[in-house]
Amino acid sequence: MGQESKFIEFDQGWADMQKGISKLKRLLAGEAETPFSTREYMTLYTTIYNMCIQKGPYDHSEQLYNKYKETLEEYITSTVLPSLEEKHDKFMLKELVQRWLNHKLMVKWLVRFFHYLDRYFINRRSLPALNVVGLNCFRVLVYEEMHAKVKDAVLVLIDEEREGEQIDRTLLKNSVAIFVDMGMGEMNRYQNDFEVYLLQGTTSYYSRKAAKWIGEDTCPDYLLKSEECLKKEADRVYNYLHLTSETKLIEKVQHELLVVHITQLLENDHSGIKMDVLCRIYLLYNKISQGLKLVANVFKQHVTAEGTALVQQADAAASNQASNAPSGHEQVFIPKITELHDKYMTYLNSCFQGHSQFQQALKGAFEVICNKTVNGSPGAEILASFADHVLRKGGSEKLGDDDIEERLEKIVKLLDYLIDKDVFAEFYRKKLARRLLFDRITNDDHERSILSKLKLQCGALFTSKMEGMVTDVVLAKENQASFQEYLRNNPDVHPGFDFTATVLTTGFWPSYKSLDIILPTELVKCVEVFKGFYEKKTKHRKLTWIHSLGTCHINGKFEPKQIELIVSIYQASVLLLFNESGRLSYSEILSQLNLTHEDTTRLLHSLSCAKYKILNKEPSSKSISQSDTFEFNPKFTDKLRRIKVPLPPVDDKKKIVEDVGKDRVYAIDAAVVRIMKSRKVIPHQQLISETVEQLSRTFKPDIKAIKKRIEDLITRDYMERDPDQPTMFRYLA
Template sequence: MLSPKIIALEEGWNNEIKAKAIDVLEDMLNTGLDKNKPRLFDPKEYVQTYTTCYNMCTQRSPYNWSEQLYQRHGETICDYLSKTVLPALKQKSGNALLTELTVRWSNHKIMNKWMRLFFMYLDRYYVKHHSLPTLDVAGLKHFKTLVYNEVKKDVVNAMIALIDAERDQALIDRALVKNTVELLEAMGMGSLDAYVTDFEDQLLASTKEYYARKSQEWVESDDAPAYLAKAEVALEAEAARVAHYLNGASEPKLLRVCEHEILELRETVLLEKEGSGCRALLANDRKADLARMYRLFGRVPNTPTHGLPPMAALVRAHIEQMGNDIIDRREARLSEGAKDSNQDPAFVKELLALHDKYLAVVSEQFGGNALFQKALKEAFVEFANRDVGKHTNAELMSSFCDRILKSGGEKLGDEDVEAFLEKTVQLFSYLTDKDLFAEIYRNQLAKRLLNQRSASDDAERLMIGKLKLRCGSQFTGKMEGMLNDLAIGHDHQADFESYVKADSSRSTGKLDFSVQVLTTGYWPTFASIDAHLPPEIVQCTKVFKDYYDEKNSKRRVTWMWSLGNASVKAFFGKKAYDLQVATLQAIVLLTFNPVDGASQTLTYAQVAERVNLPDEHLKRVLHSLACGKYKVLAKTPMSSRVALTDSFAVNTKFSCPMRKIRVPMASLDESHNPKRVEEDRTVAIEAAVVRIMKARKALSHQSLLAEVLSQLAFFRPNPKVIKRRIEALIDREYLERDPEVANAYRYLA
């Protein structure tokens, strides 16, 4: 058997590999590739070269030429790069350099590919066995060492020049930059080190310099909205630039540099720019510009002086100024002599409109951001608790709700009523004295319910539900109890009527008598008046008391005459009227019934003796009957005030086109009892102190103070008041001063 022919190194290299493959490949690269030829070498040509390499690598030693072929593979590539590629690049600059480089890089990839295919057997055995770089990697390293490292400085400068030209609105060949970026990425040999070190760092530095110059030009020539519009366009362009031809990892770094130069360093100037800064945009309702300002400064990291906090501070200051302007206008009206009433719907509507407006701005233009929600809240807390005149804002808000909810008040549809209630509750949430609002609202609710002036039970329950949602069931428990009392009142009345009909001795006479039973704990404290009643009413009350004692033997009935109402039939000459009056008005009117057919004239003292009403109440009743809109009594002498020396008689000249008349009377009770509010606060403070100390056992004064303030949700007491309550608890031996630690307390079990 014949041995295979031994191939000598020079023979195989020169006659077969170099002449038939490498020289042909280099010639193709130098003269230009034929685009119509799908493969540079047909299979037969390729296999012939591959086989020669294979045979030269598998011959027995000393004729195994693997090492020599690996070395000549590298020398061939290096020789081509040094003598052909590099001189061609050295002759070029700018765009021409980039174009030439991308062509040469493309050719090198083709050369590297075919050289790897020709010498593939080396990769499979020799390279692996000797832990050498693969043919592909070796080819890349040669390109990086001999070509890239020599031209990279000029290449990077040319790329940055193109990018800056595009920033200045010039049209550039983006594909050229993209191809060059791909080369930079390849030079990292699997990492982005070359891209970052050789190009990205320089790009970021040039970007910083470019936008430092541009931002200075913009800030000097443009107002804030125009500047921000340019900034937004620039940032979008930089993001698009990365997407089109840079590596994606550059985007956050590039945008951060732009944001720092365009936004962060110019923020204070832009926010406070006269005539176009943040407060000017708010004042002029520039919604689109505000949204852009929020979007852009939202990109800047938040610090006390940068990002969104400075903008939120300006928003707060603006809203606070708008609110204080509303308060100042009310103060000016009062100082000019306007009536200081607890009814000022125009003032409350102004506050509601202001809140509506800036709540929408925070929600829509500022994306509901927590910083701006806090700014809105702090601004409203500041001026919503600034009271002007003798009526607090809490009272004005409650009276506004009363106006909406009672019949004959604001003429609104159901949807409008619900909308106004929701807005008022939002405004109420900024009050620090929520307990004061609750006390006033409860008094007004009681009057609406007892005088049957409530426009809708559903609306009343809706409002209480909204308050409950904000403040919890503890806040609205008594109000819900009031509504429940009225709900079961119909059952009481039906049972009472059945009780009366069951026995003729229980007759209420000719009076149509009905009673509303109220639970003392739910309702406000009303004036209890021991009036002298007409016999007819006395009989009715006796029958009801017997009925109620029979039904509830452990409960005591107390009559509140100041809350009742009556329908009195009155004759003036031959004309009869139905007077809708309060119970006390009815009692006083009945004292003027003719005696033996003759009309009576009674002095103030005589009326007081017959009805047994305190002067403060009797004066109001007589004023409503003799000096009000409907003067059913005649007063002597005529005046608008009731004096102890006046005398009264039925007004025989009284006439009215209406048959049914409601005679109004000023309320006998205050809108709220300040003393009761203070008592409730005292209890709440002491309960909070005891609750905290029971859990913590020992606390310093400042810590206890802070915890008490954090727990009191419905009002914010003065720290001095809390200190007095702590001292009271020490006196009552709930707490003691810590003998070992100054300014500290201990809980006494």
């Protein structure tokens, strides 16, 4: 026989292999065929082995490698593709899944038959492994041809399931797995050929659903539906999609259902904002990137709108009242604002778990609300007026101590939202002065309580003048007791009637207009007696008399009856002139008292044209003219035996704002000098920003004003510009 008989011709060997491959095809087709026995397998394996180890032209390794690929391509072309082309939709998917399963089995068996190629030939030539070639055949011939149809069929089934229909989830899972398998270890096929369309379809589907639901559902119902959809999409991923799709898919659903319609959702008129709804909103949006920021912005807009509506209501109510009557709008407006604040603080803590973004949103909303004007009055003035109403004797609506303390606490909370806290301080100080000087204090403890609260929130500098005022009044009472003791010990210097004087420290109290009036003799004597007492007590202080704050009790002897008149010092000065003259002209009164036309007109109006006509005026009218004459009205009477004759109110709002403006100049100067003293050398921009930061606790400084004060401090040699670097400042000790 010789050695040549051992060589196997290619056609002969391949014919033997074809028998085995044909049997494999019958097995895969489900035909009646016995499985491969170990002997059959070894025979086929040995055939390939022998065909590969032959030398020279009888080494058929390369031909077998090519035949392996041709075998798979022929099987796909003749059997797999025709079976797929005649089926559609889910039937096509079932066929594809089965064909892919068969193909993997076929490759598995062929790889075992051709195993010797993998071990030696492929390694030496650096060729793709048999398994890779096998899978690639399916990808090139089947997948590339069918993946668009497969994708469409899968998406149709997913949408059917979203609409509540029962579908074959196992089929879907196996169909989707093909996209993953075709990536050969990479996710690019799944992502580019399927996932991108899945996400587009998801966006379109939930966009339509959201547009429909937002128009017909209440907020709670909409949220429940959204929650259910998100849960089902996560379940969908778990059951048949790849896990890498979960985050992207959920984000699409969240965006279409929750992000796009957030404003409509939270402003939904069907339900309004309720605690349970807000809690659900917080939990849902907390899972969305930047979701809480979106909710916080809408929350801020909602609170701002509600607060602004209260401002507009108060503004309208105040405007509708008589212009000469005090509106008292703060007595209604501030409680409504505090009630609004309490409501949303509850939401903040209960629904939003005190989250910092919602704290900032609430702060931003109330900064807008509290800094609005009502009937021309800034928020700072309104808040100060309300505080005055709570603390003033007779103005606290018979509230208990605990209720008053609660209101004071809320006032201080609202103060935190005011930008111009210094304006509040000045209005508050003005009203505190009137309470202290005219004995309108309800309770000293409440006065000290609010000052301690203000001090804690705004700093000691904020309340230093106010605390000085309270202390001043205590010392003034002690001083008055000393004066009474002085009068008892010196009966020859008695002023002639009961007289009290309150001595205050100029720096603590608001500034008051002081007229250079010529006082009647009776009042001059009082002033001189007290001056004599005070100069003996101290020689280092000068007394300045503020007659505009003084009050006189005068006995008016009228024909019907005697009435005690409570008037100002200026009104008293006018009335006392009529003890000497029965009839006086406007010009005589003007010259005898040394007053301006404006003040004279105001005083005479209060005594002859207003509620109490203590003086008769000729000619009779409701306004004062410089040609008028006046005489005592002996027939004046009133049902009361004591009446207070009011002066027309003076709007000192403009002066308060001017005083605040002056104080701000000093505050800016002080802040700049403090910073310069600490830093020694500092760039211009840093100096500006640090100055703004220091002052922002009290007011929002104007950058131009800071620059102007810096220039002034340079001219006054507190600081200088660096000659080499004009944007650098140096402190001059």
